[in-house]
Amino acid sequence: MLLNLAGKTALITGSSKGIGFAIAQALHAEGCKVALNARNLDRLTKAASELKGSVTIAGDVTQANEACEVVNKATQLFGGLDILVCSVGGGHSVAPGCESPEEWQKMFALNLWSATNVIEASLGALEDSEGVILCISSICGLEVVPGAPLTYSSAKAALNSYIRGIARPLGKKGIRINAIAPGNILFDGSVWARKIAEDEDRVVAMLDQSVSLNRLGTPRDIAGLSSYLVSERANFATGGIWTLDGGQTH
Numbered sequence: 001m002l003l004n005l006a007g008k009t010a011l012i013t014g015s016s017k018g019i020g021f022a023i024a025q026a027l028h029a030e031g032c033k034v035a036l037n038a039r040n041l042d043r044l045t046k047a048a049s050e051l052k053g054s055v056t057i058a059g060d061v062t063q064a065n066e067a068c069e070v071v072n073k074a075t076q077l078f079g080g081l082d083i084l085v086c087s088v089g090g091g092h093s094v095a096p097g098c099e100s101p102e103e104w105q106k107m108f109a110l111n112l113w114s115a116t117n118v119i120e121a122s123l124g125a126l127e128d129s130e131g132v133i134l135c136i137s138s139i140c141g142l143e144v145v146p147g148a149p150l151t152y153s154s155a156k157a158a159l160n161s162y163i164r165g166i167a168r169p170l171g172k173k174g175i176r177i178n179a180i181a182p183g184n185i186l187f188d189g190s191v192w193a194r195k196i197a198e199d200e201d202r203v204v205a206m207l208d209q210s211v212s213l214n215r216l217g218t219p220r221d222i223a224g225l226s227s228y229l230v231s232e233r234a235n236f237a238t239g240g241i242w243t244l245d246g247g248q249t250h
Contacts, residue, residue: 003231006031010083010230011074013061013118016043018187019136020087022219023226024051030227032083035074037061061088062109067117071125081125083230086135088114089156091191093149103151111155116162123173130174132230135163136222137179137241139249156181160241167239176238178229183245186216212247 010027014020016038028034028051036051038044041058048056055077059070075081089111094103115135126133140148141156163179170177184207186192196203207214225244228234243249 003030003227003233005227005231007033008082009033009035009074009078009080010085011035011037011057011071011081011118011122012085012087013037013070013114014088014136015085016040016047018087018190019182019185019219019222020085021047022187022223023085023087023134024054026220026223026227027083027085027230028054030231033078035077037070037074061118062114064113064117064121067114068121071118071121075122075125080129081122082129082131084118084122084126084131084133085226085230086115086118086133089136089138091138091140091149091152093151096147096150099151107149107151108155108158111152112159112162115159119166119177123170123175126175127173131176133170133175133177134226134230135159135177135179137163137181139181139183139243139245142181142241142243143249163241164239171238176235178234178237178240178242180222180225180229181241181243181245182217182222183211183243183248184216185219185222187219192216210248211245215246217244217246 010032012024015024015036024034034054035057036048037057039060044056048054057070057073059066061067093107137159138156140153141160167177
């Protein structure tokens with residue numbers, strides 16, 4: 001399928017590793033001009049070295065002022081912006097029932113405000129290009145996943161609600177927005193890499209019991225759907241939460 005993404009400009013937050021980096025790789029392979037963003041400059045530089053012609057913009061997008069700076073640098077470098085991918089997030093938190101005000105603040109900043117900050121900062125540029133936004137959510141925001149941190153699940157549920165609610169006003173501006181809700185994704189440094197190292201038999205048993213395809217997902221699985229959703233082939237798709245979990249949720 002021809003996605004016709006060559007020459008498009010894309011800012012991908014949280015793209016020094018994992019899902020964000022895989023999306024950046026996929027868009028770069030389609031001919032997009034990509035800007036990588038993360039907080040850790042060393043990791044960011046290493047990631048960019050694998051994508052010829054890509055640019056790096058370090059910054060913490062959980063902070064509104066830094067998110068504005070990241071977006072401004074991207075639009076200045078590219079002369080505009082066609083695609084925004086919000087991939088910052090993380091599920092490392094406390095066990096259910098052990099929440100604190102500080103933990104709630106941290107997880108909402110990481111999993112919700114990291115998206116709303118850059119989206120709001122990008123609206124002018126995306127309206128000019130009739131661009132598209134893609135957020136990375138989680139199945140934890142769709143239903144109760146046993147053992148998943150409530151702070152993380154609540155933040156992702158809020159992100160899903162935001163995407164559904166903002167789709168109409170953004171649509172009036174010619175901007176599409178969607179999210180992908182991944183299931184269990186394995187990559188270096190992920191929660192599932194740690195769980196396999198701790199007790200691989202337990203992970204195998206969980207997959208056999210709960211996941212129809214009986215495997216963990218990969219960042220490339222997410223990247224493939226991401227490329228489609230930000231392309232003109234998905235021009236009638238907006239406000240959707242696209243589940244990609246190997247058949248885990250019910």
